[in-house]
Amino acid sequence: MKFINFLTIVSALHLPVIGQAKLREDRRKPPYETRPPTPPPTKPYGGGDETKPPTPPPTSSPTPPPTPHPTFSPSSSPTTCELECETNYDCPRICHKESFYTPGTCVIDPPTPTPPTPPPNGGSPSGSPTRCICEDPSTIPDKCEVGILIDIMEDFFAGDKALFGQFSRAAFHDAGTFNQNTGEGGANGCLLNDPAMRLMPENSFLDAPLNTLQAIKDLWHDNAFTCIDVSSADMLQFAIFYVVHRQLDVPESLQSPVATVTAQEKRDIVINEFHWGRLDADVCVPEWTHNLPGFHTAHSGPLTIQRCVAAGNEIEDKMIDLNGFTEEEANVLIGTHTIGHIRNTFGQSWNGPWVTSGADTHTPEGPTFNNDFHHFLINDIVANNVPDFVANPPSSVAPFNIVFPDWFSDSTTNQQHLDTDVILAFPSAGTHPNYRDDTEVFAADNDSFLGSYFQALDKMGLLGVEPELLLLPPQPCVDHCTGEKGDPNDPKLTLDDTRDHIKMLGNATAFADAATAVRQRERKNSGELDDSTTPAPPPETIEGDTKRRREDGRK
Numbered sequence: 001m002k003f004i005n006f007l008t009i010v011s012a013l014h015l016p017v018i019g020q021a022k023l024r025e026d027r028r029k030p031p032y033e034t035r036p037p038t039p040p041p042t043k044p045y046g047g048g049d050e051t052k053p054p055t056p057p058p059t060s061s062p063t064p065p066p067t068p069h070p071t072f073s074p075s076s077s078p079t080t081c082e083l084e085c086e087t088n089y090d091c092p093r094i095c096h097k098e099s100f101y102t103p104g105t106c107v108i109d110p111p112t113p114t115p116p117t118p119p120p121n122g123g124s125p126s127g128s129p130t131r132c133i134c135e136d137p138s139t140i141p142d143k144c145e146v147g148i149l150i151d152i153m154e155d156f157f158a159g160d161k162a163l164f165g166q167f168s169r170a171a172f173h174d175a176g177t178f179n180q181n182t183g184e185g186g187a188n189g190c191l192l193n194d195p196a197m198r199l200m201p202e203n204s205f206l207d208a209p210l211n212t213l214q215a216i217k218d219l220w221h222d223n224a225f226t227c228i229d230v231s232s233a234d235m236l237q238f239a240i241f242y243v244v245h246r247q248l249d250v251p252e253s254l255q256s257p258v259a260t261v262t263a264q265e266k267r268d269i270v271i272n273e274f275h276w277g278r279l280d281a282d283v284c285v286p287e288w289t290h291n292l293p294g295f296h297t298a299h300s301g302p303l304t305i306q307r308c309v310a311a312g313n314e315i316e317d318k319m320i321d322l323n324g325f326t327e328e329e330a331n332v333l334i335g336t337h338t339i340g341h342i343r344n345t346f347g348q349s350w351n352g353p354w355v356t357s358g359a360d361t362h363t364p365e366g367p368t369f370n371n372d373f374h375h376f377l378i379n380d381i382v383a384n385n386v387p388d389f390v391a392n393p394p395s396s397v398a399p400f401n402i403v404f405p406d407w408f409s410d411s412t413t414n415q416q417h418l419d420t421d422v423i424l425a426f427p428s429a430g431t432h433p434n435y436r437d438d439t440e441v442f443a444a445d446n447d448s449f450l451g452s453y454f455q456a457l458d459k460m461g462l463l464g465v466e467p468e469l470l471l472l473p474p475q476p477c478v479d480h481c482t483g484e485k486g487d488p489n490d491p492k493l494t495l496d497d498t499r500d501h502i503k504m505l506g507n508a509t510a511f512a513d514a515a516t517a518v519r520q521r522e523r524k525n526s527g528e529l530d531d532s533t534t535p536a537p538p539p540e541t542i543e544g545d546t547k548r549r550r551e552d553g554r555k
Contacts, residue, residue: 165340171240186464189232190284211508312432
């Protein structure tokens with residue numbers, strides 16, 4: 001669903017979101033510090049630090065007529081009220097922001113809704129109960145709080161199936177900044193917390209999952225039934241843990257109440273087995289992204305043995321030598337490409353999955369996670385080694401029918417693969433490891449693939465985490481207001497909550513679409529997009545190839 005549709009729905013519903021900013025302000029404390037009791041609110045809907053000026057003494061001057069509410073119509077620029085905001089929860093209508101990271105202004109339209117009278121028995125206008133103040137937020141959620149997080153995420157997945165693959169990529173792009181030789185980077189939340197990190201070329205087009213995950217984090221922390229202060233590092237690693245378990249074998253919703261026995265089994269695993277407590281980095285260095293494997297190399301261009309060897313070296317140099325993975329771990333983690341698309345990297349025309357079962361819409365509940373990626377490499381690629389693969393393009397590169405400078409396409413099925421994917425199908429043709437042996441094992445046995453994958457995933461989630469830092473599973477459910485025990489499968493979300501989630505997803509998607517459009521214009525103007533989507537020329541002689549690379553500055 002496009003953003004304009006979300007806004008249309010929200011506008012038609014005229015959803016007042018009243019008082020949530022105040023609730024958040026009252027219930028939350030900054031991490032690692034104690035703050036004095038929250039003073040009474042001094043301006044409606046939050047956002048400013050000004051104190052309310054004293055009421056002036058009455059004068060004999062005539063009282064001016066009341067100022068009408070600002071208007072908002074499609075034919076004119078939005079009129080803004082004097083309110084700063086961070087999210088829609090701070091506004092009576094919608095938060096207009098120039099950037100996802102900067103404060104915005106509240107845009108309203110007449111007639112301004114009158115805040116409804118709170119219902120009796122502790123209710124609130126949104127339908128959620130008024131709760132006690134969160135005095136001591138925990139970095140380790142309890143099982144009921146994780147259950148709430150799952151239910152929130154399911155609302156977002158229902159609106160955007162692309163998030164499955166995108167969350168998985170984001171999790172690796174945070175942890176994969178780790179350099180075992182220097183100790184820098186790792187699963188430290190920088191990708192979600194530092195705007196400069198997402199501007200690096202290695203992290204292009206991650207705005208959608210990052211905006212969405214931040215919205216989910218905010219909603220989770222603001223929920224009346226949670227008292228938490230969970231790190232962004234944990235949010236990113238939980239996202240991939242959740243996705244691969246949810247999409248395993250038969251994808252299905254894990255929202256409570258679950259519909260099947262297998263869904264309940266998956267929900268129990270996600271609730272009980274993920275370990276929490278990672279710390280966010282105090283300082284993030286954008287250059288850490290250079291530790292991530294890329295798909296452009298010095299030999300990008302015509303299909304040659306050197307081009308394939310360079311792709312194999314890229315995996316070894318980054319994932320093995322810097323991240324610290326073994327050959328098997330690096331190989332199996334690349335198998336995450338079973339789900340998701342190569343989206344935006346080569347423009348909208350080439351937005352295809354690695355394998356058909358990994359397409360966003362392969363099932364009503366999204367892509368399927370299994371060993372299909374490795375099965376494709378062994379059983380669909382005709383050649384068994386690099387020399388045969390490059391011998392006589394295009395026939396030798398079957399099933400691909402188009403060779404690009406650093407990727408391949410089967411345009412008949414819209415399946416796309418990078419050089420760093422394809423090299424896993426072959427024995428070593430140079431100095432890099434023989435990736436094919438592990439690929440054959442994973443292709444032949446899904447259980448072997450899954451066993452190796454989840455072990456490697458656990459290791460990935462610990463990259464850069466201090467050994468003395470104790471990560472813990474969720475604690476038993478204990479209501480932070482009443483002290484009573486709870487059930488993690490007890491639904492806590494209301495219909496109003498779901499409508500708010502739709503609004504948040506729409507905002508996150510809109511800012512991501514805007515960022516993507518800007519980035520693609522830059523790539524188009526620089527020639528980068530055309531270069532990457534122009535088929536590679538046939539291999540040249542060594543002399544001609546050397547001359548071409550010198551002219552292109554690729555020596």
